[in-house]
Amino acid sequence: MYRDKTLIPTEALRLCMLGTLASQPHTYADLAREVRTFASRIVGPSLEMMGLSIELLRAEGLVEPETTKPDPADEMLVLTDTGSAELRELMTSNLRSPVDGNSQLVFALKLRFLHLLSDEDAQDQVERMREISETEHARLLDLKQRYGTEPGQFDAWLDLELAQVAARLEWLETVSPTS
Numbered sequence: 001m002y003r004d005k006t007l008i009p010t011e012a013l014r015l016c017m018l019g020t021l022a023s024q025p026h027t028y029a030d031l032a033r034e035v036r037t038f039a040s041r042i043v044g045p046s047l048e049m050m051g052l053s054i055e056l057l058r059a060e061g062l063v064e065p066e067t068t069k070p071d072p073a074d075e076m077l078v079l080t081d082t083g084s085a086e087l088r089e090l091m092t093s094n095l096r097s098p099v100d101g102n103s104q105l106v107f108a109l110k111l112r113f114l115h116l117l118s119d120e121d122a123q124d125q126v127e128r129m130r131e132i133s134e135t136e137h138a139r140l141l142d143l144k145q146r147y148g149t150e151p152g153q154f155d156a157w158l159d160l161e162l163a164q165v166a167a168r169l170e171w172l173e174t175v176s177p178t179s
Contacts, residue, residue, distance in 0.1 A: 005094040012105045013039060017057060018079060018087040019113035025066050025076040028054055042108050043101030062086050087113075092121055095128050097136040111175075130172045137165045 002008060007015065016035045020026060026034060031054060054077070057063045062083035065075035079087065091110060096103040107129065114122050140162050148155040 004096070006096050007090065007093050007102070007106050009102050009105075011090060011093075012102055012109060014057070015087070015090040015106070015109050015113070017054065018062065018083055018090065019109060019116060021063060021077055021079045022084065022087055022113065022116050025078045027076060028073060031077060038112075039105060042105045057083070087116065088121070091117055092125065095125075095132045097132050097139075126172060126175050129175075130169065133165055133169045133172060137162065137169065140165060 013035060016038055017031060020031060020034050020038075054063070058077075060082075061080055063077045064080050065072075066078045067076070069075045091113060093106075095106065095110070110125055110129070114125060117125065140158055144155065144158045144162065148158060
């Protein structure tokens, strides 16, 4: 984790793997494909985002085969109790504004797996998303006040960014952690 207790890219991938397995068991190949597909749809193709091995999760005792098969490629992987605890820790980590690819990925993963948390933890995450978005909105307003009158397209871009954050804040008011 970063110093501010937000997830680094490999932890975001770990969250994606564990959350995917918490939703339903997958084979090794299916899990790798699912994580690669989801992460690349959010941040685009990135070697940094593909650096976590499923074998590491097995070695750490976070996942295990549901049943032993003659061909390990056919084994369905499931979360262990330790894996469930790790998933909760990753899901309840701090957030950053979804400006860069990793932050967008973490934001998306938390929303995707919000239903896996207790109601209290889920509500806390939604509230953190609101707070982060409010901070981002204030930062953009400050930029607009300081530099919005300069020539060029910066002011128009700030208006676009402000509209996106305002829409996100409005939407987050409707998010119910239990749905």
